[in-house]
Amino acid sequence: MPDLLIELFSEEIPARMQARAAEDLKKRVTDGLVEAGLTYAGAAAFHTPRRLTLALDGLLAESPTRREERKGPRVDAPEKALEGFLRGAGVSREDLKVQDDKKGQVYVAVIETPGRPAAEIVAEVLETTIRNFPWPKSMRWGAGPLRWVRPLHSILCILTDEAGASVVPMEIEGIKTGNSTRGHRFMAPASFTVTSFDDYAAKLKRAFVVLDAQERADHIWQEATNLAFAQGLDVVEDKGLLAEVAGLVEWPVALMGEIGADFLALPPEVLQTSMKEHQKFFSVKNPKTGRIERFITVANRETADNGVTILAGNQKVLAARLSDAKFFWENDLRIAKAGMTDWLDQLENVTFHNKLGSQADRVRRIAALAGEIAPFVGADPALAEQAAKVAKADLSSEMVYEFPELQGLMGRYYAEAAGLPAEVAEACETHYQPLGPSDAVPGGAVAQAVALADKLDTLTGFWAIDEKPTGSKDPFALRRAALGVIRILLESQARMALEPQFGAQLVRHEIKQADGAAAAELAALEDLVEEIAKHGVFGAALRTVMDRLNGEAPLLDTLKARVPDAAADLLSFFHDRLKVHLRDQGLRHDVIDACLAMPGNDDLVGLVKRAEALGAFLATEDGVNLVQGFKRANNILTQAEEKDGVSYEFGADVKFAETDEEKALFAALDGAKGKIDAAVAAEDFEGAMQVMADLRAPIDGFFEAVQVNSDNQVVRRNRLNLLSTIRSTVLAVADLTRIEG
């Protein structure tokens, strides 16, 4: 059985696309071959900057002959039907057999598709693969129509068996397949022929090409750590960078160079980012000092001077880069030490979003909210406000302009340089967190207050201008922001009702939107924000301010519905995110729904406490049975209420009780509501669940012994009223009608 070797040789393929492309080549070619009946024993794909390679072994020499029997019309069917069948099956009448069938005797066509040689199939599959290759971005070149990631130069495609190797003939836009390739661009540019995969890999290595990317990466890491070790240093691990560098070279040679003494005082993150982003250098750390003192660059060739010229060039480029970084750092430190006022002023000119104003507007809003939120997370309001005011200052710094990924981190350095309290510096760095589901939430209380205010300002802002996420579109990462708020609140166990915060911040956005409105109206809006802080409820705050103004506030009037609607919608967005978050933690969605229906559902910590207690209760036998009993009571009651057109809510009286079970239920329910209310008010949800658990046996006993729909109307009404007591008692814990099953 022959082996197949394919190599697509092109101009330099972007490093980040190579691995995926090699896999796509393997998948598309093997899928195509198998579909045509050509199976194989093994497949391996490889990639270098200039080539994608696929090696298959144990391929069938030709596809097997396929035999298919197709049933036709009955022998006595009209001639027309038979003709149609023959045409469709592509056979002539002599090829037909006659077979017995349920319907009588029918014609059967035997269609035989002869096998085809592997070369023919490979050529077709390869052409289709090349023409439809799923590059993330592809291009045309010259005057031809072919698309590839960069110009495609040659195609090697051979089948090898005992008799030797033969080229699979194929041509695509003037590129003919052959049995030759080239080595390293500079060290061995001549063309050479190959006869098999082993021959190919060996000749490539002699021509200074390491075919396997993992082998290149291992080699780089080995050389790099050896170079560092010899000097008592450690290479800073960076798997992404290693994979990228392995995709930039065919013949890796690691070289270690010095970072000029002038630059060693730069923050290590700056050194590392500058070297990685601009130069693709690895950082080398001195374990004794913890500082980054050297770098490793990976060249794509050997030279007569053992890389001395190459290293000198790289060192010079790095020095130029780092002098820029040092210049930025020193300028930034000067501004930081002067109190960052220049940066804060510049934020006035930076648009955050054209409808939501500048970064400075945003900072003012966040600072106000952070001060209000601070007590809920146990932070000092003044510190939280101070931190929020400087948390975005580093966005104006030169360093962050150059390296946006250092935002926050530079903020911490600059806050420290400005002599600000440690909590403020920490908030500058961590208030962006959590950046994803696996990222940590900020640790300090001040940082938490700023992080919450930052995220809530973003969310309320986009709700205020009605740019909410839709489907897969979430350009401002609002889902991430909401999940961040949820995680900070839950992990810090902060008891904070969200709606008043939504209300206050929505009104702050309205103030921005109302830019240009009369001063009195803007003042009324400011008043409103203060009233919300006092009342905690938007509606009451609005009424207070409206009363004060004797109704002379058309602008406020427009907010009457808009703010509560936006707040309610935002809260339900939070509830959706919370459900996803809790489901990932193993809490059933119906349990969460049952608790969401209860009052106080904008205090997420309380909500989760209740849901967890309910979840645990429902996992017990008592819980399962109580839900059954509740549902039975609720169903009977609902049907009766519909039928009678009245609601049974009051007046269940034990004096009309006839049976012991009925009396027992009266006794059990007596005081249960009071206990549940007390437990819920004290947030003793386990206690509330225990009260419900105690109801289970009397309820079960009642349903076993008692027929609710008695002929005696007085008894019937009394029993329905009793069921109603069950319902109202249990619903004080959670809305069990939402529990499934």
Add this chain to the structure above:
Amino acid sequence: MVASSDKPRSFQEIILRLQGYWASKGCAIMQPYDMEVGAGTFHPATTLRSLGSRSWAAAYVQPSRRPTDGRYGENPNRLQHYYQYQVLIKPSPPDLQDLYLGSLEAIGIDMEMHDIRFVEDDWESPTLGAWGLGWEVWCDGMEVSQFTYFQQVGGHDCHPVSGELTYGLERLAMYVLGIDHVMDMPFNDPQAPIALKYGDVFRQTEQEYSRWNFDVANTEMLLKHFEEAEAECEAILSQEYDDPKTGKRIVMAHPAYDQCIKASHLFNLLDARGVISVTERQAYIGRVRALAKKCADAFVQTEAGGWTPEGTAA
């Protein structure tokens, strides 16, 4: 052609060797465009000639201005006025990478001693409505050129595709000559009777333009000029193709494009003066792009742009 075995000794020698090399490879050696532009790409020999079906091969030096990069002549690498060397060949020849590497050898870079790399870098010009795929070329970790296969210009798909090479001449020359500060670079031969350094030629102008660009340029006037250039560009393009005076078909793509270039440079000046906010920025870029697209639409209606009297592009 200048012998390439020995190292060049001055900035101008590097330029002359590039001119000689690309002339020997068949390019028309053109002269700089006589207007202020931000990059060699803006020269109509690139922007417009990359459009349409006709073959083209040109190379030239283009003085380029980036007002925001001014550093009063003090920064070792940054200048508000610098030189780019630009090569455009359409259709891109199959051996363009080798031709390019030959040009590095021509200016004295020994391929046996240096590490040359093609690192992914997709090129996009929002103001020109243009993009392409290619690389930045690294020599020992330093970017020495941009190498791009144009896919779209002025909103038009490029058929055939042009290969474009852009060399940042000062940076490249500093590297080849081993100079650390651009102002110290020999401009002409250091052995010449009157030896001039880059600083002798440009330090003073860097100071003068830095001051003007950042603090003095009259922004109201610049804004007015921007709007005038925009209006004139539109007005030119709104003319009938057939000239009533000569009776000939004369599509005025180039005069219109001049106004587009002007608008683009005026925008850069306004940007340097810090009077354009982030949101306005996008709007201005969009306005220049709209002009560039209309100019491209007009150019493909000219003979140089592939239009033929038979009515269809050849």
